[in-house]
Amino acid sequence: MAEPARRTVPYINLQAQFQAERAEIMAITERVFASGQFINGPEVSELEARWAAYCGVKEAIAVNSGTDALILALLAAGIGRGDEVITTPNSFIASTAAVCHVGAKPVFVDVLPDQNIDCDKAAAAVTAKTKAIMPVHLTGRMCDMDRIKALAERHKLVIIEDAAQSIGSAFKGKKSGAVGDYGCFSCHPLKNLNAAGDAGMLTTNDSAAAARMRLVRNHGLVDRNTVLEWGVNSRLDTLQAAYLLHRLGKVDETAAKRRANADLYRRLLDPAHVFAPPCRPEELNSFHTFVVQVDRRDALQAYLGTHGVGTAIHYPIPIHLQPAAKALGHKPGDFPVAERQAARILTLPVHQFLAEDDVRYVAGLVNRFFKP
Numbered sequence: 001m002a003e004p005a006r007r008t009v010p011y012i013n014l015q016a017q018f019q020a021e022r023a024e025i026m027a028i029t030e031r032v033f034a035s036g037q038f039i040n041g042p043e044v045s046e047l048e049a050r051w052a053a054y055c056g057v058k059e060a061i062a063v064n065s066g067t068d069a070l071i072l073a074l075l076a077a078g079i080g081r082g083d084e085v086i087t088t089p090n091s092f093i094a095s096t097a098a099v100c101h102v103g104a105k106p107v108f109v110d111v112l113p114d115q116n117i118d119c120d121k122a123a124a125a126v127t128a129k130t131k132a133i134m135p136v137h138l139t140g141r142m143c144d145m146d147r148i149k150a151l152a153e154r155h156k157l158v159i160i161e162d163a164a165q166s167i168g169s170a171f172k173g174k175k176s177g178a179v180g181d182y183g184c185f186s187c188h189p190l191k192n193l194n195a196a197g198d199a200g201m202l203t204t205n206d207s208a209a210a211a212r213m214r215l216v217r218n219h220g221l222v223d224r225n226t227v228l229e230w231g232v233n234s235r236l237d238t239l240q241a242a243y244l245l246h247r248l249g250k251v252d253e254t255a256a257k258r259r260a261n262a263d264l265y266r267r268l269l270d271p272a273h274v275f276a277p278p279c280r281p282e283e284l285n286s287f288h289t290f291v292v293q294v295d296r297r298d299a300l301q302a303y304l305g306t307h308g309v310g311t312a313i314h315y316p317i318p319i320h321l322q323p324a325a326k327a328l329g330h331k332p333g334d335f336p337v338a339e340r341q342a343a344r345i346l347t348l349p350v351h352q353f354l355a356e357d358d359v360r361y362v363a364g365l366v367n368r369f370f371k372p
Contacts, residue, residue, distance in 0.1 A: 004307075004365065009349050009358045011310030012190055016353040021246070028242045040218075041238030047245050051201055054248065055175045055183065059210035061202040062236035063217050066164040066186025069200040070098035070134075072216060072234065073182035076209040077158040079104050079131050086125050087134040087162075088117050089320040089330075090338040094186075095136055095162045096319045104131070106328070108320050110335040114277035115139065115291065115345075118337070119147040126151070132158040137166035137176055139314070140192070140255075140286040141277070145171045145179040152180075160184065163203075165288035167193045168255040172282045177203040187244055192258070192288055193251045195240040257352035258287035261359050265290060265348065268363035273370035289314055290350035294366075297346050303369050309362050312347040 018025065035041065044062050052060035063069050079085060081103035087095055089108040099106040107130070109121040115138045122133060133152060135143040152159045159180030163169075166176040167185055177183020187199035204210055215222065220231030262285070266276050275293040279285050291314060294300055301311050318338050320330035332339065348362055 004361060004368075006308050007358070007361055008308040009310065009354070009362055011312055011347070011349050012351055013353045014189060014194075017194075020353075024246055025243065028246060029239065032239045032242050035238075038238050039235055041241070043238050043241040043245055044236055047236075047241045047248070048201075050245065050248055052203065054251075055203050056178045057183070057203045058205045059203065059207055061204075061210055061213045061217065062241060063200045063202060063213075063234040064236055065198040065234070066184060066188065066200040067094040067098060068217070068232070068234040069184035069186070069202045070094060070160065070162065071101055072213045072232075073160045073184050073202055073204075074098060074102045074104065074132070075216065076204075076206075076213050077132060077160065077181065079158070082129065083131040084127060084129040085132045085134055085160075086122050086130060086157075088136055088138075088338065089318040089335050090115060090315060090341065091136040091138065091162065091319065092164065092315065093319055093322065093324075094164070095134055096325070099134070105129075106319075108328075108330070108335060110337045111341070112337070113275070114141060115338075115341060116141060116143045117148075119144055119151065122148070123151055126155050126157075130155065130157060132160055134160045134162055135180075136162040136164075137169060139291050140166050140169050140258075140288040141279070142166060142169050142171040142176055142179075142283055142285075145174075149179065158182075164188075165191070166286055167191065168251050168284075168286040170284040176286075181206065182209075187240070192254050192286055193244065193247055195243055197237075197240060199236055199240045199244060254352045255286040258290075258350050259285065261350045261352075261354050262287045262290050264356065264359045265292075265350070265363055268360060268367070270367045270370060274366060287350050289347045291345050291347050292366075293341060293344040294346060294370075295344065297344050300366065300369050301346055304362070304365055307365050309365060310349060313345060314347050316342055318342050 048060040083104040161180040164186035169176040183203035185201040216231040217234040220229040
């Protein structure tokens, strides 16, 4: 079989995004600079209102990162020293780090074949010290929120959705960030709804908690000279808010294109060698990433790289095996599903700037690797 003609398929293409939006982005930048309102400009409150309406919640609170969104949600929920928070070890490190930063203990449970939390194992992990559960909507696929809500109601737990990767996703018609007590989003440049730097958002239906989080994100200042409680500096810059306002209107279009690319991959990839978790009828997946599970992952990644295809691994080392987690006392084998997946997962390009031929090229290379 002849080698396919080589082409370059980047894992992400922020340059293409800028070229598509250049006129709008430059106009936004000039407008904000001309206003001189770089902190707490009107775009911040407008973004909050539009984000809340988009998700179908009462409140949205803009912060400077998805990590801070998690930390502020934990603080608002009263989670602290001596408390336990159930979550998974195959997330980005921010979910566990946030729990540790407020003095609580992350309690890991294993995951399902689709990489999301195993609700049976979560139920078995509840103790008298458990105060919250933090489901991670990994890759843009929402967890089984019916079961998580039932578990939380049974044990009076707070639900903090790590929705960093799932803006625009839904479960049974309800948007990510609108099912639990708090939703925590990241607007990192690689996310579907991306800023030009770090940015984040919190969602909740608790207006009193929202008011407190707005206070805490701004040093606890009720006015310029009066501090009600010790806070942090986690304000979202006006410029980032303005960029996000522009892109919020495109987020469903972005997700639809990513879903189309994922669907095409599924039709083309050989299931005998490649496992791509199927979408459930009740979910709407925004496909922040398209993660497959394969044997000989590292060799496949190298092969794709030599043919111009950018890939990533989300994530190669489970959190419980990270050096920072040593004090938690875990060892290899504690969470076998997550550990096995960590050795087999590979993230293929799925971004909205791919052409159909790009997807066909990547899928063809993957199939060729396994059947040369």
